[in-house]
Structures are given as structure tokens and as C-alpha cells.
Amino acid sequence: MKKVILSLAMIAAITMTSCKSETKKEAETTNLEMSQDITMTDISFGVRGNCSMCKKTIEKAVNGVEGVETANWDVNKKKIEVSFDGSKTNAMAIHKAIAASGYDTEKLLGDIEAYKNLPDCCQYDHSMAMNQMGEMPAEDHSGHNH
Numbered sequence: 001m002k003k004v005i006l007s008l009a010m011i012a013a014i015t016m017t018s019c020k021s022e023t024k025k026e027a028e029t030t031n032l033e034m035s036q037d038i039t040m041t042d043i044s045f046g047v048r049g050n051c052s053m054c055k056k057t058i059e060k061a062v063n064g065v066e067g068v069e070t071a072n073w074d075v076n077k078k079k080i081e082v083s084f085d086g087s088k089t090n091a092m093a094i095h096k097a098i099a100a101s102g103y104d105t106e107k108l109l110g111d112i113e114a115y116k117n118l119p120d121c122c123q124y125d126h127s128m129a130m131n132q133m134g135e136m137p138a139e140d141h142s143g144h145n146h
Contacts, residue, residue: 039086046130047080048104054122061101078130
């Protein structure tokens with residue numbers, strides 16, 4: 001009788017161990033497949049703006065777009081570099097988010113009402129060059145209280 005119970009216990013233990021292994025392999029396969037579906041895209045384009053407050057607003061707008069991994073707007077070059085998951089968003093959605101926050105991009109003009117609500121130091125010249133080489137220094141707004 002002890003041999004029968006011991007045998008059944010061994011069979012149950014082996015069965016449970018093999019089930020856990022199969023479940024783990026299945027989970028690993030699913031994670032692997034999901035990571036292969038991510039298609040990261042890197043883009044850069046011009047965005048008008050003046051200062052570090054503009055930088056904060058522009059980057060916040062871009063980072064609010066689902067699928068955006070990183071966003072960095074260069075104050076001197078008037079240029080943003082964005083890395084995003086191409087299966088979740090696209091370049092035009094990023095342009096639209098920036099324009100909705102009041103800033104002009106190379107493809108879209110900023111929303112005029114949002115622009116009017118920007119701080120005075122952020123109300124840029126609508127004819128300023130974008131996507132520059134970076135030789136021009138950004139305006140110094142360190143004396144402002146913002």
C-alpha cells in the first residue's frame with residue numbers, strides 16, 4: 001500500500017513539475033513575440049521656441065503621445081529628436097501634439113489660442129528659422145521668475 005501511495009505521489013510531482021515548465025516556456029515565448037512587434041522609429045524636425053520653459057512644454061506635449069519613448073528639444077537648434085514605437089503612433093501625431101501646445105513645427109502651425117496662453121518669454125517670432133546648426137545661443141531667461 002505504501003508503494004502505491006508513494007508511486008502516485010511521485011507521478012503527481014512529476015506531472016506538476018512538467019506543467020510548470022510548459023507554462024513558463026509559453027510565457028517566455030509570448031514575451032519574446034511581443035518584444036519583436038515593437039518597431040522603434042527615430043525622427044528629428046524643427047520646432048519654434050525660445051527658452052527652457054518652451055523646452056519643457058514641447059517635450060511634455062510629445063511625451064504625452066502614446067508610444068513615445070524619448071523626446072529632446074534643442075533650444076539652440078530649434079530641433080526636436082523623438083524616438084517612438086511606430087506600431088502605436090506616427091510622426092504626424094507628434095507634430096499635432098506640439099502644435100496643440102502652441103508651437104510651430106516644420107509641418108504644422110501652432111494653435112493660436114495655446115500660443116496666446118504661453119508665458120511672454122515663450123512667445124516666439126513666427127518667422128524664426130528652425131532645425132538650425134546650433135551656432136545661435138538661446139535667449140537667457142535666467143533673470144525671469146518662472
